[in-house]
Amino acid sequence: MIAYIENMAEKISSALINLYDSAFIKCKPEENVEMKFKCITKVLRILEYKREELNYKFMMNNPMVRGDFVKDKNMKMIEDGCLNFLTFVTEGSQKRLFKDSAVALAGALMGIAQEIGVFGLNKDIDKAFKYYSAASRQNNALGAFRLGLFYEKGTVKAKSYKKAIAYYKHAAKLGLIEAMHTFGTILIYGDLNSHKDTSTGLFYLKMAVKKSNEDYAYPYYDLARIFEADNNVTDIVPDNKYAFLLYEKGAYMGCPNCQYRIGRAYEFGELYQEKSLKDAVKWYLSSAELGQTDAQLGISTFYFTGLRDVIDRDYNKAYTWALKAAVKGHHMASFCVADYIENGIGIKRDITHAMWWYTISSALGNKKAKEKVQELKKRYYSKRKAIKFMGCCSF
Structure with a gap:
């Protein structure tokens, strides 16, 4: 800790x-x-x-x-x-x-x-x-982009998707990579109640990819994602091989989302890649160290089970990686942390502490966690009643 x-x-x-x-x-x-x-x-x-x-x-x-x-x-x-x-x-x-x-x-x-x-x-x-x-x-692009974020979230003024998109577009035309990325994906998916325009969106997203660097490589992930077979973007012809190449470029540039996706491709043999748990763990770990919560949970699981000739079982690391994802709002990681604490895996067993994390996971939308909260409450109060009864009957 x-x-x-x-x-x-x-x-x-x-x-x-x-x-x-x-x-x-x-x-x-x-x-x-x-x-x-x-x-x-x-x-x-x-x-x-x-x-x-x-x-x-x-x-x-x-x-x-x-x-x-x-x-x-x-x-x-x-x-x-x-x-x-x-x-x-x-x-x-x-x-x-x-x-x-x-x-x-x-x-x-x-x-x-x-x-x-x-x-x-x-x-x-x-x-x-x-x-x-x-x-x-x-005509400063960064100022316009940050105004777009304010209007999208309703931070200062009333929320206005129309104004947000206008500022994103303005910043994108001025060449800000974050704006081109954001505006492009909005148009591709028709987000923020916008008119869907795949062609224009793809243009801006590709421009963002061209300007990507080690400080901001995220456009690679979104461009690769729309070329996957299950992308749900009807105007794009799927190409899993091309998608993997984009993920790979983004991964080597430092995009944690690309690194995580490559890890999954190697773990499950997707995107025309042969299964390789060794490569999967390598990319998951790299992504996890950059803060990607799905990767952090994945590494936690690998440390929990261990993999022969790949990664040694380590309950302390399993708990620590799950906790890193949990404190950033990952509902499944919160559930895993609770489970680890309930069973004393990588940390001292503590039902009250476990209950707290199950409650967090439930609040984040995990239905299974909600059931665990009810189960532990029932078990806890039944135990207290039994202790109280035994105390009353003692001489």
Whole structure:
């Protein structure tokens, strides 16, 4: 459990530290602006992911997770540097040193920092909305995309799918990879009450794939998915071999969803691949380490059963991997955690603790968990009645 809690800390790679040094330490504020923005964007991706992860943990009030995690010292230094630069660009007379496009991007990034409450700023959705709006008016793609997210979710203003799609389209036309990915998939499936337009959607999704990189490789998964035989997209001719090639490219680029899908293909012999549990475990583990919850549950199962010449049985690891997926809202992982606790697998047996996780799993929609809650309640109260009766009858 200690190792799991330590993984919550906002740790950063040496590559990011080197990028920060090159962009911020070794040059003046108005120099290497593009590199500075690249570094800030990477940092915000890390912090936003961590905030989402923690939101699940605190929302579920998991007693096994501490809230007072320690921030990496390097990250504190980088956050301060990022905020100082964004403030330098967006405020005061120094704005004239930068192009309007740079000022707009800095505003959009400041909006993200304000939205999630990082860089020493308090979380303020209204301020974030103002930053995004100002950036969008200056034709900044990131600002427009974040406004689309706000309108889709109804974060500040009333929920409006029409406005969300309009902002996604605007950002996609400006070339933002996340927007091209989002707008493309919306059109392909007719999501958000939109008119289905497979041809245009496929165009944007393919453009997103072309722009994919190690920081954002997710478009590969959605493009590959629509080429699978069971894709339910009638305008697309299925091609499982092509789908696997796309998954493979995305997997090597670091997309956890692609890695998980390749793992399943090897486990069950799908997409024209021969069964190979060794390869399946390799890809599941890689995906799990990147936070993919289905992969985390899959690895938990493999550690529970063990596989000869592939993976040794390890109940502690089985429990830990299931817990990682459970605290992020995976209903089946929550059920497995409860089952492990109920039976003392990888953790001390504790019926009350198990009941808590079964209840969580039930709340997440697991019908079997609901039955287990009733079963344990009945068993628990019957036992208490029996103890009480024996106490009354003793002399």
